[in-house]
Structures are given as structure tokens and as C-alpha cells.
Amino acid sequence: MIPLQVVAIALTALGGLAVVTSRDPLRQTIVSGLYGLALIVLFVVFQAPDVALSALVASTVAFPFVVLSALAKLRRSRPK
């Protein structure tokens, strides 16, 4: 295993931990985006560019969009 791969694995592990430990849903969405980025780097480093592209569009476009629109909807229906 080359050092770059070790770094990518460590970053992904840290990212997953950060997603689980953040409590505010809005913040969690942003953190999960960063975690997705770490995962994408991992796929690229392990020479799986096709998987990386799929993960890229799913974790940076589709998933945050659905969560954010749900959060926005909740915020509107229950004003502070």
C-alpha cells in the first residue's frame, strides 16, 4: 500500500466519524458532502475512476439536494 492510499483511507474514516458525530442536520449535510469528497479521492487513488464519477454525482449532487430541500421545506412549515 502506498502512502497516498493510507492517507485516503484515513481521511475517509475521519470523514465518516465526522458525519456521525455532527448533530445539526444542516451542518451534517455539508460534512457528508466533504466525506463524499474523501470517498471519491479514495476511489481515484485506488484506480476506480468509473466508481469515483458515480460517487461524485450521487454524493455531491443528488443526495445533498434531496436532504437540503427537505430541510428547507421543514424550516418553512415550522417557522421559529
Next chain:
Amino acid sequence: MSRNARLGLFGVSGVVLAALLVWAFTGLRAFGTFNGEYGWILDDVAGKERHVTNVVASVVFDYRGFDTLGEEFILFAAAIGVAMLLREARDDRERPRDEVRSDAVRAAGLALAGPTVVVGLYVVAHGYLTPGGGFQGGVAVAAGFVLLYAAGRYRSYRAASPHSFVELAEGTGAGAYAAVGVAALFAGAMYLENIVQLGTKGSLNSGGTIPILNAASGLEVTAAMVLLFHEFLEEVMYQE
């Protein structure tokens, strides 16, 4: 459950999970060993048999093209299902005004929308030459539309992707995929068999039916994602 009980449960299951993981990891092959016979065979024959440089595309749109047909229709059904659940007769209402207050978000959205669409189209078009393909590129193109909305132009977002057009595109994409398979039947081959001339390996004109199926799935995925985004955005944009 009390806090102590939960911690106890976590402790026990954590120890068991850790033990199982250690047991599993010690039995793994050495790092980097690949034991997939099918993978080696494809690596060897895909280029010669199908004239494509991205072996993944030859699997997705040819060797296992039938599986992808199923996936196309899963996405199709999912998008239609969301539309049926969330859509109300709203098109007669006035479209809401834009609400973005941050100039930075506006500028970033406007600057990124065009390039994102171009990158997406590139990823679709070269799916069988370099990493990528209809699915990945399709979602990227749809992301370009979302960025238009993020730039604070909900009305231009809607104008750029009229409902009727998006629905037509989605149906055409899914239908074209199935139709390519039927065309093979008429040519006397098996369903979804690669019947078109394979062309020159490494050029855009290569792969036979692979580029056609790739483009069809790109169209389907783009339209399905835009349709999904539509329905979710409507939920947010129109206040009850």
C-alpha cells in the same frame, strides 16, 4: 432504555464486532490481489470483441446490457413515482420570485452552470472511451440545471426545462434503450445483441450499439434527475 444499559449494549456489541472484524481481516488475501477471473477475461477480450477502450462501458452496455435495461426502468419508475406522489395541479399559479440574497452564491451558480453542463455532456459522449458514461454524465448535466436555480433564477430554471419536454426526453431515453434491443431481434440476432458495425477502437465511432445505448441512458438519466429536482423544488418554492 437507561443510559447505562445502552452503554452496556454498545460495549458488548462493539467488542463482538471488533473481534469478528479482526478475524475476517486476518483471513484476507494480500493487499492488491485480484481474484476475479471474469475481470481478467474481460480485460483481455473487451477491446478486441467490442472495440471500446473503457471495459466498464462494454460490460454495462453490452455484455450485461440487459441488467442496465432493468436499471433504466428502475430509475424511470422511481422518477414517475415521485412525480405522481408530489405533483399537484400547480402550473396555472404564478411562479415564485427568486429569493437568493447572497451575491457569492449567485455568482458561483451562474459561473458554474454552463461548464457543468458541458462537462456532463463530455462525460456522456466519451463514456466508452474514458471513464464515465450515461449515468454519471447525465446526473452532471442535471446538476447544471440545479445550479441555475442556485443562482437565484428559479424562473429561468423552469424556462430551461419545461415539464412536457423533460417528460418526453425521459420516455424517449428509456424507450430508445429498449428499442435498440428490439431492433437486434429484427436483424435476426438476440435481444440487445451488438449488431452495429464496431468501428475504429479509440475513436468516437466505435463500440457498435454501445454508444447508442450510452446516449439513450444519458438522456434518460438527465431527464429523470431534472424531473426529480423539479418535484422537490416545487415542494420548497411554493409556500402553502
